[in-house]
Amino acid sequence: MNKISRYFLVLMTILAAAVALPKLYWLAFDKPIHVPFVMYSSQEHDFFMIDRENDESVRKDRQGNYYTRDEFEVKLPMFFSRQLAMNGNMPDSLNGMDIDLQQINHARSMFRYRPRDMQTPDPGLYPLFEAESGRANLEMPTDFFRITHRMEFLDAASNEIDERKSQMFTTVLDNRGFNYPAKMIAGIPTTRKSCDEGYFVVDNEDMMYHVKLIRGEPYIRKIEVPEGLAFKHIAAVDFMDKKYYCYLISEEDDLYILTQDLYEFIRWPFDALKAETDELRVYGNLFNYTVQTRRPGYMKVVALDNKYNKVDEYEKTWPVSSETKQGKIASFIFPAELRLSDSTTNFVDFNFELMKRLNWIYLNIVLVILQILIIRRSKLKLNRNILDLVIVGVTGIFGFIAVNFFQNKFFD
Amino acid sequence: MIKSIVYKEWIKTRWFLLILTAVGLLAVGNIFLKVQHAITFNEAHKYWYLVLFQNQQYFKGLKFVPLVIGLGIALVQYIPEITAKRIKLTFHLPINENRVLLMMLGYGIVVLLFCFALVFIIFTLFSQHFFGEEIVHAALVSVTPWFLAGFAAYFLTAMIVLEAIWKYRVFYFLASAAFILFFFEKGIAGAYAPLNWKLAVLTLLISLSLTFSAYRFRKGEM
Numbered sequence: 001m002n003k004i005s006r007y008f009l010v011l012m013t014i015l016a017a018a019v020a021l022p023k024l025y026w027l028a029f030d031k032p033i034h035v036p037f038v039m040y041s042s043q044e045h046d047f048f049m050i051d052r053e054n055d056e057s058v059r060k061d062r063q064g065n066y067y068t069r070d071e072f073e074v075k076l077p078m079f080f081s082r083q084l085a086m087n088g089n090m091p092d093s094l095n096g097m098d099i100d101l102q103q104i105n106h107a108r109s110m111f112r113y114r115p116r117d118m119q120t121p122d123p124g125l126y127p128l129f130e131a132e133s134g135r136a137n138l139e140m141p142t143d144f145f146r147i148t149h150r151m152e153f154l155d156a157a158s159n160e161i162d163e164r165k166s167q168m169f170t171t172v173l174d175n176r177g178f179n180y181p182a183k184m185i186a187g188i189p190t191t192r193k194s195c196d197e198g199y200f201v202v203d204n205e206d207m208m209y210h211v212k213l214i215r216g217e218p219y220i221r222k223i224e225v226p227e228g229l230a231f232k233h234i235a236a237v238d239f240m241d242k243k244y245y246c247y248l249i250s251e252e253d254d255l256y257i258l259t260q261d262l263y264e265f266i267r268w269p270f271d272a273l274k275a276e277t278d279e280l281r282v283y284g285n286l287f288n289y290t291v292q293t294r295r296p297g298y299m300k301v302v303a304l305d306n307k308y309n310k311v312d313e314y315e316k317t318w319p320v321s322s323e324t325k326q327g328k329i330a331s332f333i334f335p336a337e338l339r340l341s342d343s344t345t346n347f348v349d350f351n352f353e354l355m356k357r358l359n360w361i362y363l364n365i366v367l368v369i370l371q372i373l374i375i376r377r378s379k380l381k382l383n384r385n386i387l388d389l390v391i392v393g394v395t396g397i398f399g400f401i402a403v404n405f406f407q408n409k410f411f412d
Numbered sequence: 413m414i415k416s417i418v419y420k421e422w423i424k425t426r427w428f429l430l431i432l433t434a435v436g437l438l439a440v441g442n443i444f445l446k447v448q449h450a451i452t453f454n455e456a457h458k459y460w461y462l463v464l465f466q467n468q469q470y471f472k473g474l475k476f477v478p479l480v481i482g483l484g485i486a487l488v489q490y491i492p493e494i495t496a497k498r499i500k501l502t503f504h505l506p507i508n509e510n511r512v513l514l515m516m517l518g519y520g521i522v523v524l525l526f527c528f529a530l531v532f533i534i535f536t537l538f539s540q541h542f543f544g545e546e547i548v549h550a551a552l553v554s555v556t557p558w559f560l561a562g563f564a565a566y567f568l569t570a571m572i573v574l575e576a577i578w579k580y581r582v583f584y585f586l587a588s589a590a591f592i593l594f595f596f597e598k599g600i601a602g603a604y605a606p607l608n609w610k611l612a613v614l615t616l617l618i619s620l621s622l623t624f625s626a627y628r629f630r631k632g633e634m
Contacts, residue, residue: 002510004620005623009587009618012617012618013591120600121603123546124546124549140458142457146544156455156460157456189465341598341599347603347604347606350610402587405583407580
């Protein structure tokens with residue numbers, strides 16, 4: 001029992017060291033990696049970017065021509081319209097179309113998706129706003145709904161179910177053929193939006209429903225999802241041009257939009273996304289959408305026209321942290337890293353990552369030899385300490401610390 | 413023999429147990445007084461909104477309470493044993509040495525279970541009074557590692573106290589402290605859902621760790 005409890009303590013120490021030591025290392029030596037900010041110019045029909053070179057911010061185009069800030073902004077009138085208007089440089093027309101600032105602002109949209117938006121605990125309760133209250137501002141309702149074996153409204157003050165309202169919504173959902181429980185409920189649960197479009201609810205058989213509250217009555221519409229299409233993430237948006245309700249990421253990592261009023265699913269020609277690990281940004285304007293995905297070491301930018309057809313694309317790779325000088329040194333010290341938190345998820349879990357380079361083998365061999373010397377010096381029998389040597393050989397510095405913190409002295 | 417050992421442990425710990433349990437209950441009381449105050453001044457649905465969507469962690473006042481209880485019980489239970497090496501007398505009793513230790517450990521686990529269960533149940537009941545089950549569930553997922561940390565702290569403190577050599581005490585402390593941090597990672601409510609059972613298994617695995625340092629003690633490493 002004493003011996004077994006020692007090995008459990010060794011295991012505990014290995015885990016603790018595998019979290020703490022790399023964390024301290026990166027805290028001390030990590031350097032930021034700059035990723036260019038890429039924009040598609042509706043005027044030049046090409047990509048422009050703000051990058052960092054020799055610790056300085058530079059503006060350039062895809063061919064590598066550098067620009068001053070003023071020159072750069074003139075190339076990108078859709079991104080810098082306010083500044084150009086202030087300087088009096090704003091063109092009156094673009095691509096044969098008359099434009100004014102109001103129009104530009106109306107068509108401008110910005111969207112950002114991070115993997116942790118999808119990989120996060122589900123709140124389970126949502127506020128359903130009155131969409132047509134006749135008031136200028138939205139008001140926070142006093143109850144929250146859930147969709148489990150039926151749709152229930154829970155009053156916050158009394159913590160009791162509002163039977164009448166629950167019954168009313170459940171009946172309509174039943175009539176529309178809803179399969180309980182809801183798999184996903186997506187909306188914008190805040191009063192700080194231009195108007196309320198309710199929630200997009202995916203039922204247990206991947207059918208979609210649009211659920212709203214209009215003048216005290218349920219508005220529930222079944223949305224026909226094409227056969228075989230299922231979504232793993234839905235992000236509702238509130239853009240001024242009201243062209244679509246939400247961005248949707250399918251199980252196959254395709255990017256869709258759901259058009260306003262017509263409820264059409266349109267797949268965007270963008271296939272670089274891995275929703276579990278990649279960040280996605282979409283910048284929309286009067287003429288184009290700049291869709292950008294990035295993960296460590298790689299980014300892809302696709303420009304679409306305003307009918308969502310692909311017009312151009314841009315890709316870039318750069319060394320990830322394991323390929324930098326600090327990363328290479330780390331691979332000589334640590335065989336692996338264990339992280340409890342990860343930027344791609346809101347969950348806390350063991351995120352184990354083996355070093356990509358096998359440089360740590362050298363240190364592991366040195367530590368095994370050192371451990372043999374320690375065993376000899378303590379006049380212990382080598383054959384009783386084989387397991388310790390295996391632990392050091394496999395887990396390297398973590399195991400070396402563990403077996404020496406919790407010594408094997410009396411178990412010979 | 414079992415009775416007298418339990419009685420001895422009870423004499424050592426009773427007052428601290430009472431005080432620490434009271435501290436735990438006061439912490440829960442304080443949490444829900446705050447919740448009630450916030451709801452009175454800010455309306456229930458607005459407070460629910462903060463909890464659901466703005467990461468307002470109403471339960472965070474409980475964070476280090478089980479840790480302090482586990483640590484406290486371990487200190488009052490095992491420090492008297494090593495002052496003047498009293499535990500050596502225990503090891504001279506006509507009973508298996510490990511069995512004595514396991515009885516002491518078992519006593520500690522039972523009183524901690526009792527104390528934590530009391531705090532946990534009262535916390536759950538109050539949560540259910542104020543909040544919907546989704547909010548309560550996320551809160552329980554978040555406080556569970558803190559209670560596990562209480563047990564882990566108890567087991568590891570017992571091991572550190574029973575170690576005879578200061579150098580190793582420092583080593584054990586470093587390893588234990590780094591491990592205890594696992595239970596206190598920052599996160600939104602419900603974030604620990606995938607890790608809780610793994611932490612529970614690890615806590616169970618180290619539950620017998622005091623037998624390791626006590627073995628060293630008995631074999632004369634001092």
